[in-house]
Amino acid sequence: MSEDAQSQGALSRTPLHGLHAAAGARMAPFGGWDMPIHYGSILEEHHATRQAAGLFDLSHMGEFLVAGPGAFDLVSLLITNDPAPLDPGQGLYSPMCRDDGTIVDDIIVYHLPGPPRARYLLVVNAGNIAKDWAWAHTVRHEAGLDDKVWLEDQSDLTALIALQGPRAEEILIPITAEPVESLGSFEYAETTVDRIPVNIARTGYTGEDGFEIFVAPEQAITLWTLLLDRGKDAGLRPVGLGARDTLRLEARLALYGNDIDDTTTPLEAGLARWVKLDKPRFRGRDALRRQKEAGLTRKLAGLVMEDRSVPRAHYAVANPEGVEIGRITSGGFSPTLGKGIALAYLPPAQTAVGTPLRVMIRDQPHPATVVKTPFYRRSIVTKESGS
């Protein structure tokens, strides 16, 4: 995988790296970066985010600015979702596909505040920055948009801190100049937190309400420290990538490199809601239309273990007769449910809720059942996620 290749070179460090180390974080390579996995306990960090609030360093993520008279056209070609309905200050989630329908990356697109369709921000996965950057240039060139769109990689100019959890809003309100409580899901605003210039989006990757805060790298430590201090009484604590993974898996949010990659399509991955096949033109549209007409040969399904075992990525999934029918792409122990959960690509006929399956763990079959996903949905939905 790309992480392995990149980890052989020098690992990149976020502006908050020193704080993580000082806080006793267990660090590990992720997408070419030396990132905090946990600060003591993945379980405690997971529960804190579900019950109160968690603070995440996401500065490894990439950010591309797309600007100019052809900006909308390029964004619309790049993504399977439709940016047309976006007003300035609104964003959406989308896969980004090649012509054969496989996934280059899954990204968030913000229509930046300002004139209509003038500037967009693409937030991309850390491990895909170079690939996405090359792909955006290829698409721009092939569409004849080279002199109509300005592309700028702002990844090194941007730190990103996520504040997630049911108490995120109450922590942010008193210290933010603009009323963040009026920010809807996937909305984006330029404001300040205690006089630090920031851009705040109501997005996340945990299944909870929350915010992602873009800040200049030189202000990241001040902002991180301020947020932790002001959120302390509400139960805010720093959360590493370990709990980020268990949180996102419970919410069935795909992880690029595990559940989706260069060999899978968004239809197979259950992301059809973010694929607008009736949009006039986008890369991958024809292949995805054909795949939809022909019918899927595999679908990403959710499994829950019926015993205490823990399913992991790459474990085989078998039918009750013991015939292998798929592989797990993401799996682990769900702290909220208290059992093992997993995602796996399976033949569509085997994905009906209630289908009994087996997960092969060290050559032993363990009983599992197909369940409805997400595995976890927060009970009080204040802002439904946008599509």
Add this chain to the structure above:
Amino acid sequence: MNPDQLHFAASHEWVSDGNPATVGISHFAQDQLGDVVFVELPKVGTALAAGDPFGSVESVKTVSDVYAPITGRVAAVNEALVSTPELVNSSPYDEGWLIKIESTGDLAAELGALQDRATYESTAAH
């Protein structure tokens, strides 16, 4: 148990003196694994040779096999770990023990091949 009186394997298990001998995993190992959520243990009576895998310890982020430090028969398993696997984290040398092995091999020689705490801890992190 006093970890200074235990014998440690390079694969991070410890074994006590006495027969049957108690077996667990080291403080270093539980710290590396993180939150333990499931421990798979053998049935009482299972025959083990030194070096055989006898079960696994699952944490939130990973799974690790555990290996018998001595040859013998499983005399007891820690049933408390079924409902409270986190004892492996909170008390790796006492309440978080895994199994007891009744030696059927050359116990003195097998213990002699293991490390004392200081030697183990000086090499474990490398």
